Amino acid sequence: MKKLNISKTSRSNFITYGMVIVLAALMMILDGAGVLSSSMRGFLVPMCIYIIMAVSLNLVVGILGELSLGHAGFMCIGAYTSAVFSKCMVDTITFAPLRFTIAILIGAACAAVFGVLIGIPVLRLKGDYLAIVTLAFGEIIKNICNVINLGVDSAGMHISFDKASDLNLAEDGQIIIKGSQGISGTPKDSTFLVGVILVMITLVVILNLINSRTGRAIMSIRDNRIAAQSIGIDVTKYKLMVFTISAAFAGAAGALYAHNYATLTATGDKFNYNASIMILVYVVLGGIGNIRGSIIATIILYILPEKLRFLKDYRMLVYAIVLILVMLYNWSPKMQEYREVLRLKLKAKFGKLNKEESIT
């Protein structure tokens, strides 16, 4: 019989898919059996959202090697556009799964368009400059979402950047975005299943991209831009491509977010640089360029502050300390050395055990 020839990377990818599917199935079974706590059930969809965000950001940070601090801005675009669509179409398309699918596609597409628009001027920059510009971009998106007023009546859409009463809506009109109070009453279409499907799509697309010819070109830009250019790789094209794909997934995550809560506002720190940095923290702690690590880090770091509620006022302090400890554990040279020693010891121990077993 011929042995199946599976490369090391494919095996690693399948472990990642398998891990997500097993976890999702486990959650669904627990949920079906009714043993899952309400708070855990409440975390399922947000967890999918942040996994998509972290994985797509990892594409930019880990694979392309550029620091983007505007990821939450793309999520914001996806959230707003998809929520506007759903609110307009809630009476026209009554079949929720269809409406939600279109809403996600619209959210992703709009975010991707912005990804291209921002990418064209911005991606000629690199390193710190790119980080600063993306940070500013995220803030701009957030501030625009804060001032926009949008209403719909029989005559079409009305937009005002001043106040809702300037919209001059007809009698039958309804206000969809009400300035910084955002959108309320979005249909609650997000489910865990949709979230898991989106996570899987994200993983399949991104992992396959990384292991393709394109992916290798992208990584060559990360590793040595000049060498990559010298062998004819179009740096701007690939950068733009990565940026756009990453933005599109962030947009899809935004759509999922908007349809999970009844209210959507861009105030506070939901879509500002704090949110972008939080996602960057997931990526960095999970391991830059390590997709599976991003997933695990997101799951743990999203649940942790909620599970620390019993600490009351010290909750966020403890969370911060945990972040520092994880960072030290992962990246301090001394710790890495110690882990290596530990690994060898364990190996020796279990190796011995195996030998003993084989003797008996």
Place this chain on the structure above:
Amino acid sequence: MKNVWKKVAALCVAAAMAVPFTGCQSNGNSTADNSTGDNAGTAAEGGVLKIGGIGPVTGGAALYGIAVKNAAELAVKEINENGGINGMQVEFKFEDDVHDAEKSVNAYNSLKDWGMQILMGSVTSTPCQAVVEETHNDNMFQLTPSGSAVESIKYDNAFRVCFSDPNQGSASAKYIGENGIASKVAVIYNSSDVYSTGIYEKFAEEAENQPFEIVSAEAFTDDSKSDFTVQITKAKDAGAELVFLPIYFQEASLILQQANSLGYAPKYFGCDGLDGLLDVENFDISLAEGVMLLTPFAADATDDATVSFVKAYTDAYGETPIQFAADAYDALYIIKAAAEKAGITADMSVSDMGTALSKAMTEITVDGLTGSGITWDAAGEPTKEPKAVKIVITEAEDGTKSGAYAAM
């Protein structure tokens, strides 16, 4: 030594793994301890009624959440000492939402795991809009002390203690117009806040029917609430005699200070959000002299209920209660009244309890700190009259100033 560390690390990992799945049940009891009092002895007769609360205890809006939490715990303690509700002892647990819709829903879910049967929250309007969707799904009875936006209680299972925003807006405009306080009015409001915009919009609408004119209406947002020079200058240039401030007191204190340094001294008029102005740290309260506000609660009212509440609150927490505290205190007694009317028992399901309480709410009349003879309609709105008060500053001989609210 290394082995010890290894064990510690393994334990930590194991604990981290176990926490997501278990954690909840055990936490609940320990945190609620301080407010449950002596329920152990009486639990056998009537059971325990679990009431949850949600609001911001950390972050920018923490002041309101803390006030609500403190007052609610105070009320629960009193209720338990006086025999509880229908013989049931009350357990109260308050969760933080950092004034964020997503966290608020998480807090709600975590309270559900704890076994919450009635929700007293959310404190702020926007998170409340998200939570009301969840309580509606579960048909849990929800009474928000201070979520004043119209949409905060859009379902049948949700009620509120405070006024709705539109209600306050039109009441303010009428009051200014009918009493001829000013003919040119400027408004400074927070466009990113549901509360503030809601009041302003209704105020502007009602102003058309009143004998005064809005000469300038300037907005600020949560992200730019430290410098109000532009807004104040515009109001000044437009010749406004009165500035209407449908905002919370921290921003109002800055506006008063900055207007003073610009040499502008109009009259000020505000809503219930201004209550608390006198307690702002490092604020020269003499600037607040003559500020008028519509509020359902004044901490120095002389009726017995207010006096004893203010005393109990001050003794327990060392500060004067603001209006949010009064709302929360009332909320617990309203729940008690409704529960007694509906005759609920601890073993009822959340949904049955929700239906029974929602029905009872429209039948009860409550005399509370924030109004007497309050009744509710099926939409969840309370019927009560706002009172206009004026801040009076008195200076003692040693130069210390103290402020008081005087009825107008």
